[in-house]
Amino acid sequence: MEILTTIFIQPFFDMAADPILFLQVIWEGFVTGILYSLIALGFVLIFKASGVFNFAQGIMVVFAALTLVGLHENGIPAYIALPITILVMYALAFSVERLVLRPLVNQPDIILFMATIGVTFFLIGFGEFIFGGEPKMMITEELLLPYGSITFFDDMLILQEIDIAASGIAALALIFLALFLGKTKIGIALRAVADDNQAALSVGVSLNTIWVLVWFISGIIALITGIMWGAKSDVSFALSIIAFKALPVLILGGFTSVQGAIVGGLIIGIGEKIGEFYWGDLVGGSIESWLAYMIALVFLLFRPQGLFGEKIIERV
Amino acid sequence: MKNKYFLTLIASVITFVWLSQGIMAAKGIYVPLFTYRTGAYAGSGIPNANGMSDYLNMLNERDGGIGGVPIIVEECETGYNTKKGVECYERIKQKNPVVINPYSTGITLQLIPKSPVDKIPVHSMGYGLSAAADGSVFPWVFNYPSTYWNQASAIIKYIGYQEGGMSNLRGKKIGFIYLESGYGREPIPLFEQLSSELGFKLFKIAVAGKEMQNQSSHWLKVRKEKPDWMIMWGWGAMNPTAIKEATRIKFNMEKFVGVWWSGGEDDARPAGKAAKGYKSANFHGIGTNYPAVQDILKYVVDKGKSQVKDRARVGENFYMRGVFNSVLVAEAIRTAQGKFGNRVISSEEMRWGMENLNLTSARLAEIGLPGFANPIKVSCDDHANNGPIFIQQWNGTSWERVSGWINSMDRVRPMLEKAAADYKAKNSVPDRTIPCS
C-alpha cells in the first residue's frame, strides 16, 4: 500500500506542493524537447525524401558545431566561420549523395542504414583528425547569443536566455521550413518526392538534387542543434550520443511526419524530465537513458505507425 | 573484379600474420602508455597523455634515459574502451613492458587478476580499485599516491573544517553526483559509512554515460534537495556540463567540490566567470614554474617532439597529472636500478622498485619538481601511500590552491583492508608469496 502511495500519489502531491518547481521541470523538459525535435526533424526529412534511416544525424550535429568552433579557433571571425560551416555542410551533403546514396540506390533499407553508420565512423575519424579530440567551447558570445538568465518569483523560476533564444530560433527554423516546403517550387518538389519518388521522377523532378537538398537542410538543422547543445555544455564527440534520444522521438511521432517529430520531441523531453524528477528516485535515478524508449514502446503497442505516421497498408 | 578484391583482402591478412610474428623489441626499458586521445573522454585524456609521454621523452632527450638506459615510450590508443585495452595489453605484453598504466578503471579491473599471472605490475595512479592499496592481497597492483577512498574521506574532512569542525557535519546534507560507472560508484561505500558515523545526510545522483551532456533534471533535483555541499565524481564531458548546470541553478560554487579528475581547466573554463569558486581536489602542483617542466619545454615541446598543440597548455592540471605519473614510473625504475644495476630491468625488478619507492621532498627538488607533491613512501603492505590531498579553487581563469595538505581519515585503511579481504575471498586470490624486501 505504501508503495502504491509513493508511486501514484506522492509525486502528484509534490507537484502540487511546489508548482513553481513543477513549472521549472516542464520548462527544462520543453527546452530539451525542442532540441530532440530538431534532431528528429533532421531524421524525418531525410527519411521522407529518400527512405534512408540516417544514423549519421548525431555525428552531423557534432561535426557542424566542431567545424564552426574549430574555424573560430583558427582565428576566423564568427560571421565568416558561420557561412563557411554552412558551405561545409553543403559539401558534406553533396559528397554523401554522390559517394554513398547514388551508388546504393534501390538497395534494401537496412543496407542504406548501415551505409549511414559507415558515414558516421568516417566523420568521427575525420572530425577528430582535423580538429583534434579536445572538447571546445561554443562561441556563444561571438554568435550574439545571450547567456544570462531571467528569474521570476524570487529566483524560484530561472529561465536561461540561451534556452529562450534556442526555442525562438527553433521556432523560426520551423516556420522557414514550413514556408519553404509549402510555398517554393523546390519545396513542393521535395514533398512530391516524399509522396512517391517514382511519380515525382516521371514529372521531371531530379531525385539527386532533392537528396542533396534534404541532406543539406538536415545539415543546417544539425548546425543549429549543435550550437544550442554546445552552449549547454561543450562541443565534444560525446555530444553525438544525444542523437540516440531522437530515436524514441521518431517512433513516437512517426518516421515520416514533421509534426510528429516536433510533438514527439516535446512529449519525450517533458515526459522524461518529469519522470526522472518525480519518479526516478524510486528506482535509483538516472532512468532518462531508457525511459524515453519505454514511453515510445507503450505508444507503439497502440499505434504501430507512431502518432502521426502514415498508416501502413500491406497488400499480398 | 570482385574476386580480386577478396583476394587482396586475404593477401593482406596473410601478410599481416607473417609480419606480426616478426615484431622485435628494441633495446631499452619498454614503458607502454595506455592513452585515449579519441572518443567521448578525450577531453581529459589528451592532456594526460601529453604529460606522460613528454616527461619520459624529456628524460631520453636530456639524460639519455634513466641510468643511461633509454626508455622506449609507446602509446597504445584505448579510447577508454575496455575491449581495445585487451588488444593493447596483449600486443605490448610480448615486448616485456616493465609496468602498465591502464588509465581507465575498466581496464585496470580487468588487468588486476592478470597481473600476478603475467608478472607485470599495474600502476593505476589515483584511480582503479581502491582496495588494491592492500599490498598483501595485491602484490602486483599499485595505486599510490592515493586512493579514491582516501580522497573521499579527505574531502569530507575539508567540508568539516569549512563548517567549523567535524561535529558540525551532523544534520548537514551532502549531495554526491557521479558518473554511472565503476569509477563513479567507487567511493559510495565510504560515503555511506561516513554518513552514518558523522551524521550527515547523503543523497546520491547518478549520471548515466549517455546523459553526460543532458543533466538538467539531475540539477533540478539538487535544487529541490538544497544540499549544503555537493561532491562530484565526474569525467570527460560530464564535468563541464555539471559545472554549467550548477551555475544555472545558482548553486553556491564555493560549496561544490570535484574529485581530482573533475579539476581540469577544460572542465571549468566553459562556464567561465560563473564557475568562479568551484573547487576540486588535487595531489600535485600546477604550472610551468618547475625546472623539470622548463626542461620539458626546452627539450621536447620547443623541439617539436611533443603532441601538445599549444605551448600554453603545458602545465595545466591534467598535463601535470600525466607528468607526475611518469615521474613516479621513472623514480620506480631508478629505485629498481639502484638495487639491480643500471641496465634494462625486468618487470619483476620493476615491481620491487615500485614497492620500495621512496620519493622524498629532497628527491623531488633534485629532479626539478620542488614542492610539487607530498613525499611518497610505498611499502609492502601499503601500495597507496595514503597520500594527503589539497583543495584548489577556480578563480575564473585558472586554479588556485586554497588549502594545505589534508590527510585522509584513519578509518579508511581498515575499510580498504576489509574490501581487499572481501575481494580475496570472492575471487579466491592466493596468499602473497613474494617476499617483502
Add this chain to the structure above:
Amino acid sequence: MLYREAGQFKTTYIRDQELFPVKQDRWGIFVIIGFSFIIVPLIANDYWLQAILIPFLIYSLSALGLNLLTGYAGQLSLGTGGFMAVGAYACYKLVTVFPETNVIILILISGLFSAGIGLIFGIPSLRIKGFYLAVATLAAQFFFEWLFGRVQWFYNYNNSGAIEVPVRNFFDIAVTGPTATTQARYMVVLCIVTVLALVAVNLVRGRIGRAWMAIRDMDIAAELIGIRPFPTKLIAFAISSYYAGVAGALFVFTYLGSAEVEVFDINMSFEILFMVIIGGLGSISGAFLGAAFIVLIPILITNLPLILGIPINSATVEHFNFMILGALIVLFLIFEPHGLAKIWSIVREKLRAWPFPY
C-alpha cells in the same frame, strides 16, 4: 575441377539430407574444424589467441544469433548488446551461487535467461516492423545497461561495480579466471561455438528455419500458408537471444575476465549488426566472415604502421582507423551488398567450372 559435385550420387534420402551434401564442403568443414582444434592451439601465440581468435569466435557466435533473427526471420534488432549482458550477468550469478557446478554447463544455461528476456522484448514484433522494431529493441539495450549498473545484487555488491570471473576448472584444468591458460579458454570457446554453429545450420534447414524465411519474405503470405507469425517470431527472438546470451557469458568469462556493463554498450549491438550485414544476411558462414572482417580490420590498421615502422602517433592511427573502417563499410555495401558470403558463393561457382569455364 577441384570443386565439382558431378558423380556424387545420393542413393538414400538420408544421404540426400545430410548437413553438407557436397563432398568438398564436407571435407572443407572437417579440415577447418581440424585445423582450428589441433593446429591453431599449437602454433598460435597468446596475442593471436587472446586478442584475435577468442574475440573473433565469440563475436561470430553472437553474429550467428543475430543472423538467425535478422537474416533468416527478418526481424531487425539493435538489442544484441543488452541480451549479451543478460547472459554475462546470469552466468556470473550462477557461477557464484553454484560454485560446484561445471562452468561450461552454467555458460550454456545462462543463455536460457537471455532467451527468456528475448521472448519478452520480442513481443512488440507482432505489431511493429522494420526500423520501428529496431528502435524498440534499443529499449532492451538501454534498459539492461542501466539495470546491471544500478542493481548491486547483479554484481554481488562488489566494490568495484564490476563482475570478476573466478577460477573454475573443467576436469582439473582451469578454463576461466586469471590462471586459465589462453589455450584452455580458446578450446572452450571453440567447442561451444562449433556445437552451436552446427545446431544453427540444422535449425535453418529444418521446419523452423523455413518458417522463419517465409515470415521474412512476406509475413502475410506466410500466415496464409499456415505459419503462425507470433510464435515463429518469438522463437526467433528466443533462439537468437540464446546465442547472444552464451556469447555474452563467454565474452566475460573467457575473454575479458572482468567487466563492467559498459562493455555491452550500444556500440556492441552495432558492431554485431555490421558483422551480420558485411558477412551476408541469411548465411551461417557469413556470420563468421563478417566477424573476421570487423575484428581484424581495426587491428590490422592499428598494427600496420607499427609493423612497417612508420612513425605515426597512436591517436592519428585511431582517427584513420575510424575513417578507413567507415569508408570500407560503405565501399563494401556498394560493391557487394549481399556480403562476404555472396563473394564466397561466387568463388565457388567459379571453382566449379575451373579450369574449363565454357
